[in-house]
Amino acid sequence: MDKFTTLTGIAAPLPLINVDTDMIIPKQFLKTIKRSGLGVNLFDEMRYNDNGSENETFVLNKDAYREAEILVAGDNFGCGSSREHAPWAIKDFGIRCVIAPSFADIFYNNCFKNGILPIALPQEQVDLLMTEAEKGANARITVDLQEQAITTSDGQVMSFDVDAFKKHCLLNGLDDIGLTMENVASIDRFESEAAQSRPWV
Amino acid sequence: MSPKTLYDKIWDAHLAHEAEDGTCLLYIDRHLVHEVTSPQAFEGLRMAGRTVRAPDKTIAVPDHNVPTTPGREDPANMTEDSAIQVAALDKNAKEFGIHYYPVSDIRQGIVHIVGPEQGWTLPGMTVVCGDSHTATHGAFGALAHGIGTSEVEHVLATQTLIQKKSKNMKVEITGSLRPGVTAKDITLSVIGATGTAGGTGYVIEYCGQAIRELSMEGRMTVCNMAIEGGARAGLIAPDEKTFDYVKGRPHAPKGAQWEAALNWWKTLYSDDDAEWDMVVTLKGEDIAPVVTWGTSPEDVLPITAKVPAPEDFEGGKVTAASRSLDYMGLKPGTPLNEIAIDTVFIGSCTNGRIEDLRAAAAILKGKKIKDGLRAMVVPGSGLVRAQAEEEGLADIFKEAGFEWRLAGCSMCLAMNPDQLQPGERCAATSNRNFEGRQGKGGRTHLMSPQMAAAAAITGHLTDVREVM
Numbered sequence: 208m209d210k211f212t213t214l215t216g217i218a219a220p221l222p223l224i225n226v227d228t229d230m231i232i233p234k235q236f237l238k239t240i241k242r243s244g245l246g247v248n249l250f251d252e253m254r255y256n257d258n259g260s261e262n263e264t265f266v267l268n269k270d271a272y273r274e275a276e277i278l279v280a281g282d283n284f285g286c287g288s289s290r291e292h293a294p295w296a297i298k299d300f301g302i303r304c305v306i307a308p309s310f311a312d313i314f315y316n317n318c319f320k321n322g323i324l325p326i327a328l329p330q331e332q333v334d335l336l337m338t339e340a341e342k343g344a345n346a347r348i349t350v351d352l353q354e355q356a357i358t359t360s361d362g363q364v365m366s367f368d369v370d371a372f373k374k375h376c377l378l379n380g381l382d383d384i385g386l387t388m389e390n391v392a393s394i395d396r397f398e399s400e401a402a403q404s405r406p407w408v
Numbered sequence: 409m410s411p412k413t414l415y416d417k418i419w420d421a422h423l424a425h426e427a428e429d430g431t432c433l434l435y436i437d438r439h440l441v442h443e444v445t446s447p448q449a450f451e452g453l454r455m456a457g458r459t460v461r462a463p464d465k466t467i468a469v470p471d472h473n474v475p476t477t478p479g480r481e482d483p484a485n486m487t488e489d490s491a492i493q494v495a496a497l498d499k500n501a502k503e504f505g506i507h508y509y510p511v512s513d514i515r516q517g518i519v520h521i522v523g524p525e526q527g528w529t530l531p532g533m534t535v536v537c538g539d540s541h542t543a544t545h546g547a548f549g550a551l552a553h554g555i556g557t558s559e560v561e562h563v564l565a566t567q568t569l570i571q572k573k574s575k576n577m578k579v580e581i582t583g584s585l586r587p588g589v590t591a592k593d594i595t596l597s598v599i600g601a602t603g604t605a606g607g608t609g610y611v612i613e614y615c616g617q618a619i620r621e622l623s624m625e626g627r628m629t630v631c632n633m634a635i636e637g638g639a640r641a642g643l644i645a646p647d648e649k650t651f652d653y654v655k656g657r658p659h660a661p662k663g664a665q666w667e668a669a670l671n672w673w674k675t676l677y678s679d680d681d682a683e684w685d686m687v688v689t690l691k692g693e694d695i696a697p698v699v700t701w702g703t704s705p706e707d708v709l710p711i712t713a714k715v716p717a718p719e720d721f722e723g724g725k726v727t728a729a730s731r732s733l734d735y736m737g738l739k740p741g742t743p744l745n746e747i748a749i750d751t752v753f754i755g756s757c758t759n760g761r762i763e764d765l766r767a768a769a770a771i772l773k774g775k776k777i778k779d780g781l782r783a784m785v786v787p788g789s790g791l792v793r794a795q796a797e798e799e800g801l802a803d804i805f806k807e808a809g810f811e812w813r814l815a816g817c818s819m820c821l822a823m824n825p826d827q828l829q830p831g832e833r834c835a836a837t838s839n840r841n842f843e844g845r846q847g848k849g850g851r852t853h854l855m856s857p858q859m860a861a862a863a864a865i866t867g868h869l870t871d872v873r874e875v876m
């Protein structure tokens with residue numbers, strides 16, 4: 208997995224609540240058996256017109272945001288289906304960090320498995336970053352995972368929470384399966400005990 | 409011993425390892441797999457030279473992509489990309505030696521219908537699937553939730569999941585439901601009350617008289633949509649109805665093992681003095697038949713209400729509501745029961761079980777659907793379909809003018825040929841009304857099977873109590 212340490216980049220504002228994973232990557236793009244190549248279809252229905260041309264009003268089609276690496280969005284981001292294609296598409300586009308007042312559970316987890324840092328902040332702070340993001344390419348935001356700090360272009364700093372284990376994995380680009388395998392003895396033990404106590408399973 | 413919730417009990421019984429920082433490895437009893445969220449996981453295993461740790465606890469079935477029309481065993485009748493995903497599942501199931509119900513098997517169907525039907529889902533288990541509606545299995549008192557593809561790979565390789573414990577929420581539905589009100593109305597009303605993020609960070613236990621009075625099918629409908637309320641999982645404590653449903657199913661325990669299992673299952677309830685992080689109570693009598701008007705499952709109102717205006721809301725919901733109304737092509741103030749529809753879809757893992765078909769058929773018996781309407785019934789599994797045929801329900805649907813399809817996810821998500829056209833409006837028994845969910849530009853109103861049947865007759869959203 209790719210590491211995430213610090214990131215300084217353009218933040219794209221998406222002031223919508225309940226952005227669901229169908230919006231992030233519509234189902235017609237789930238028929239791939241690969242993880243890559245989904246970036247062009249990120250937010251497909253908002254991003255493209257019916258004839259396939261770009262919808263100029265959509266934020267990621269504006270010149271200032273084509274290179275965005277951070278997304279600032281409304282409450283309950285990533286709700287809906289469990290599709291990991293959502294973070295795959297976000298990452299493939301080049302976005303490595305999503306900031307919102309809250310995230311849906313499965314999406315939040317899926318981000319960490321793909322080197323994306325989701326940050327939940329109080330509404331007022333998200334509002335402030337949204338205003339920052341609206342300034343366009345000049346207002347770069349810095350996200351420092353080690354320090355758990357976000358710095359705006361004019362030097363305002365805000366801190367954020369992240370689970371220690373998830374942080375450790377993201378900072379070091381660790382693969383979950385490899386880590387779990389270190390505890391394989393515990394799993395073996397559990398499994399043989401369960402075979403005694405709940406043999407019907 | 410300190411009092412525990414049902415969730416606490418199942419959690420404790422599956423904790424394989426706990427690290428110092430509180431990160432846990434939860435042992436997984438059943439892993440359900442479908443064709444859309446698994447190919448990358450199997451590929452990952454192959455690339456790392458890993459195997460499936462517990463193939464006997466892993467069950468696969470294709471459902472999302474498959475057409476629901478005859479001749480679908482032939483890949484030529486699927487789009488190329490669907491055929492590739494189904495073929496990948498065929499191959500992976502065979503190569504890794506997991507249980508498999510291919511399209512040609514009468515037991516094939518929607519993964520969340522097949523699991524309980526075959527007795528794979530049992531009380532007190534941990535059940536995961538790369539699909540958010542895994543919450544359905546919580547109806548058995550199993551801790552069941554959706555996972556992403558990386559987690560699918562993790563469970564395949566290790567039979568565990570890295571988890572932090574969620575908080576406990578109790579949703580109590582007191583009293584009894586009124587006639588015409590169903591499990592679907594309960595679950596939608598709860599989401600209406602708590603919002604789609606209201607359950608984030610929680611496992612919900614549904615309890616109270618109205619829940620106890622539901623059949624297993626109804627309980628599955630309630631738990632199915634726990635995810636729409638943002639919860640990690642929904643749970644209902646097992647009782648005699650649960651045990652009766654499970655008994656005799658192909659993979660349920662038998663003989664002495666049945667007795668041993670039953671003894672344990674009977675301990676699976678929340679202790680009286682258990683602590684809850686949040687409690688929500690609704691009165692069963694107050695719940696009305698509801699429909700959704702917008703593009704989020706929380707946009708729910710009694711069928712007797714009117715389309716709301718953006719000004720009726722606060723904060724981010726104002727913009728969201730105006731966007732929803734625009735997408736749905738609705739004007740504030742329109743009575744909900746005057747909204748004309750083009751399509752009716754009865755099916756999905758929310759409402760594709762035999763009881764749902766019985767309820768819809770009871771409304772449709774001897775009636776015809778409105779002229780010009782497209783209406784389809786998609787049974788949740790081949791076995792549900794066979795049973796409905798045996799009971800004469802299929803004939804009722806066909807005589808009313810419904811298409812009688814083969815089992816699959818169908819128009820719940822439009823990854824297969826069953827889709828809405830742009831602007832088409834659908835009365836649907838599924839669980840998501842997101843923009844484009846049933847086809848690009850399609851407009852979805854969620855409701856119970858009874859309400860969908862009533863709408864099929866009149867051609868507009870209808871209060872089922874008027875046609876009962």
Ligand code: SF4
Nearest residue numbers: 541756757817820821
């Ligand atoms: S029926 Fe719909 S919600 Fe259920 S598993 Fe299939 S696509 Fe998902």
